[in-house]
Amino acid sequence: MTVNTIKANKNQAKTNRKKNTKSRIQLKNEQKIINAALKLFSRHGFRGATLDQIAHEASLSKPNLLYYFPSKKALYAVALDHVLTIWLAPLKDLDADGDPKTQLATYIDKKMELSRDYPDASRLFAMEVIEGAKILGPILETKLTRLTKNKKNILAKWSKEGKIKKVDGTHLIFMLWAVTQHYADFEAQIESQTGKTLQNSQFFKTAKNSIKSIIFDGIIP
Amino acid sequence: MTVNTIKANKNQAKTNRKKNTKSRIQLKNEQKIINAALKLFSRHGFRGATLDQIAHEASLSKPNLLYYFPSKKALYAVALDHVLTIWLAPLKDLDADGDPKTQLATYIDKKMELSRDYPDASRLFAMEVIEGAKILGPILETKLTRLTKNKKNILAKWSKEGKIKKVDGTHLIFMLWAVTQHYADFEAQIESQTGKTLQNSQFFKTAKNSIKSIIFDGIIP
DNA sequence: GTCTATAGTCCGATAGAC
DNA sequence: GTCTATCGGACTATAGAC
Secondary structure, eight states: OOSOOOOTTGGGGGSSSOTTOOOHHHHHHHHHHHHHHHHHHHHHHHHHSOHHHHHHHTTOOHHHHHHHSSSHHHHHHHHHHHHHHHHHHHHHTOOTTSOHHHHHHHHHHHHHHHHHHOHHHHHHHHHHHHTTOTTTHHHIIIIIHHHHHHHHHHHHHHHHTTSSOSOOHHHHHHHHHHHHHHHHHTHHHHHHHHSOOTTSHHHHHHHHHHHHHHHHHOSOO | OOSOOOOTTGGGGGSSSOTTOOOHHHHHHHHHHHHHHHHHHHHHHHHHSOHHHHHHHTTOOHHHHHHHSSSHHHHHHHHHHHHHHHHHHHHHTOOTTSOHHHHHHHHHHHHHHHHHHOHHHHHHHHHHHHTTOTTTHHHIIIIIHHHHHHHHHHHHHHHHTTSSOSOOHHHHHHHHHHHHHHHHHTHHHHHHHHSOOTTSHHHHHHHHHHHHHHHHHOSOO
């Protein structure tokens, strides 16, 4: 719960439960709602998605949805938070003591798996950033900056030791982000051009290998 | 006017002008409106932007805006069409008879200039595709497919002649799209991580050079 | 061509029965 | 906890004066 201290659980007071304890039914409904929110917010943005649509997707009534989350904004923030944790995991795993090529290959593979398995999460993140990152802004400037700073140092160390070429770590990271997320965010365009998505395992493999081949060895002989 | 045969000019009949002729004031207002629409649709999506905001940005009243464009949807379609023309130009210029490295360097440079000079156009395109490309879909499948097919053949030819390495042309094109547009679409994230945007000429230069360096030569020594 | 006023619709949120 | 009904505000689009 990093995005905000949103009182998504204001109703706990009404129950006899201890604080921070939720019934199995509550957890299940909250999860259903978050998944529905992810799906619709990611496709239509904050204002484009409606609570009616989300409630219908979660097989609940609109007032019942608002029983679990106090407002549309609160639900959006929780969905965003849900996304960020998933999304930053691969970068966290980048290990200074590992072999650079192996480490970066693993990063690309993991990120492509996320684009395949959680495309909605990627699109929600993309929508929020394109809209100006009004809610995610503070998080990006603290949590993400700390993480990228750390990883830029690792890339700089590898570069200094001659293990990778002399490259600007910042732009290399941007490039890795851009290329891997592109397959989720621009799925509609990719499907229109190839007739395939990452769900096609052969296409998935070719995409991963093409990216790694170009990033590692370039295209000029 | 490729997106749709939208009757944006239904009012021409009221005037004494010849068909397809508009006064200087009409053209100027239409341009103001399209630019305002680009700005707001690109930031908030179709539903997220309001005609009030767009009219205010264009210094017009809402009914006056609707005098020039018959509906919100029609305005959106015209703005999208406006974007596509700008956006496809650099790829069109890729010349089979030129030197591959020079040709691709020029493409990257031009695309980065577009990301710097027309970030709104890039974001509008991104929004539309993320939302499922409902309006742009038919265009992508015809116009864009024809163009990419042509350019994939050029890349395949270069590869066969040993001028570039053996790479999958489709994924190389996706990679070039992803990396160059990333700087416009994810501007908020990039600014949060670097404190800079492409408006900073030093940053712009470093970004361009980093991309070309990695695409051409890779990062593994 | 441009405005004010408003019709008609949709949406977020609440009230209150069960 | 879940529902039906509804309030109040915001938005697209139109009517009609100038």
